[in-house]
Amino acid sequence: xxxxxxxxxxxxxxxxxxxxxxxxxxxxxxxxxxxxxxxxxxxxxxxxxxxxxxxxxxxxxxxxxxxxxxxxxxxxxxxxxxxxxxxxxxxxxxxxxxxxxxxxxxxxxxxxxxxxxxxxxxxxxxxxxxxxxxxxxxxxxxxxxxxxxxxxx
Amino acid sequence: xxxxxxxxxxxxxxxxxxxxxxxxxxxxxxxxxxxxxxxxxxxxxxxxxxxxxxxxxxxxxxxxxxxxxxxxxxxxxxxxxxxxxxxxxxxxxxxxxxxxxxxxxxxxxxxxxxxxxxxxxxxxxxxxxxxxxxxxxxxxxxxxxxxxxxxxxxxxxxxxxxxxxxxxxxxxxxxxxxxxxxxxxxxxx
Numbered sequence: 001x002x003x004x005x006x007x008x009x010x011x012x013x014x015x016x017x018x019x020x021x022x023x024x025x026x027x028x029x030x031x032x033x034x035x036x037x038x039x040x041x042x043x044x045x046x047x048x049x050x051x052x053x054x055x056x057x058x059x060x061x062x063x064x065x066x067x068x069x070x071x072x073x074x075x076x077x078x079x080x081x082x083x084x085x086x087x088x089x090x091x092x093x094x095x096x097x098x099x100x101x102x103x104x105x106x107x108x109x110x111x112x113x114x115x116x117x118x119x120x121x122x123x124x125x126x127x128x129x130x131x132x133x134x135x136x137x138x139x140x141x142x143x144x145x146x147x148x149x150x151x152x153x
Numbered sequence: 154x155x156x157x158x159x160x161x162x163x164x165x166x167x168x169x170x171x172x173x174x175x176x177x178x179x180x181x182x183x184x185x186x187x188x189x190x191x192x193x194x195x196x197x198x199x200x201x202x203x204x205x206x207x208x209x210x211x212x213x214x215x216x217x218x219x220x221x222x223x224x225x226x227x228x229x230x231x232x233x234x235x236x237x238x239x240x241x242x243x244x245x246x247x248x249x250x251x252x253x254x255x256x257x258x259x260x261x262x263x264x265x266x267x268x269x270x271x272x273x274x275x276x277x278x279x280x281x282x283x284x285x286x287x288x289x290x291x292x293x294x295x296x297x298x299x300x301x302x303x304x305x306x307x308x309x310x311x312x313x314x315x316x317x318x319x320x321x322x323x324x325x326x327x328x329x330x331x332x333x334x335x336x337x338x339x340x341x342x
Contacts, residue, residue, distance in 0.1 A: 010321075013328040017300035019342040020281060020331065024301055027278045028169040038186050039168045046193035047161055051201045 155205040163208045164193055171216050174297050177286045178220045188223055192216045213302055214312045217294060277340060284334040288327055291315075295323035296331075
């Protein structure tokens with residue numbers, strides 16, 4: 001006979017626990033049908049809300065030696081996916097900047113060529129009096145075109 | 154990842170045990186059913202991608218958390234009920250308002266037990282379940298997880314968020330208390 005006033009040792013506690021659990025398991029068999037039905041409904045509801053499984057998408061596999069490399073390393077395509085547009089963007093910006101520089105240089109060269117080829121020496125444009133002459137002189141007024149045609153008295 | 158069939162089988166195997174454990178804690182069949190349903194839904198929604206071997210521990214933890222949440226809600230609800238009951242009494246003393254009408258009977262009363270326990274169980278099982286319900290919360294959790302759910306001491310400690318030493322202490326005290334109580338009723342397991 002066991003003396004329950006004395007503390008259990010581990011083995012006795014485990015034995016008592018297992019015996020209790022066995023008895024409790026029997027008790028679950030005698031649940032009322034109403035409760036079993038509600039538990040079944042709860043289980044069905046939970047299963048209907050189950051998180052869907054992740055669908056694995058097959059990546060394209062290329063034929064040839066490169067195919068083995070690409071199919072074996074899925075990360076390569078993922079990395080290329082964001083590096084390639086970045087590289088294209090950088091090269092595009094560099095090309096636009098280069099084209100703008102060329103365009104500006106060409107414009108300046110055209111102006112320089114026009115200045116050098118003109119009858120007026122380039123130093124004249126640095127003279128403020130000449131600039132005022134061009135601005136206010138008879139050549140700048142389109143209204144006076146008839147006057148220019150008229151011989152001066 | 155646990156398949157749908159594995160999850161269904163697991164829930165099927167655990168639902169009745171979970172219900173009984175919830176009943177021991179809250180002593181109300183309807184509340185226990187709600188708790189079990191919430192735990193099942195939480196498991197299916199959030200943790201269905203876990204391996205099947207991890208489901209028992211995860212579900213046990215979810216169930217215990219749901220039971221604790223229920224007690225928290227009950228505490229808040231009782232606080233408001235008490236507050237409004239006292240306010241109503243102060244403002245309108247001429248009414249025939251009886252505060253006792255708004256109070257539910259204690260869960261451990263004989264009336265409640267007779268009403269909720271329609272389960273045809275043996276006298277031994279009833280005595281054991283009754284004594285389990287009287288155990289302190291942590292002792293009951295440790296005892297049921299350790300022996301009924303058959304979790305290891307490490308798993309039980311993880312589920313209860315405590316040390317393994319605490320689990321051993323809770324289990325030892327629970328078995329000691331149950332054995333003494335049953336012995337007083339002339340029952341020896």
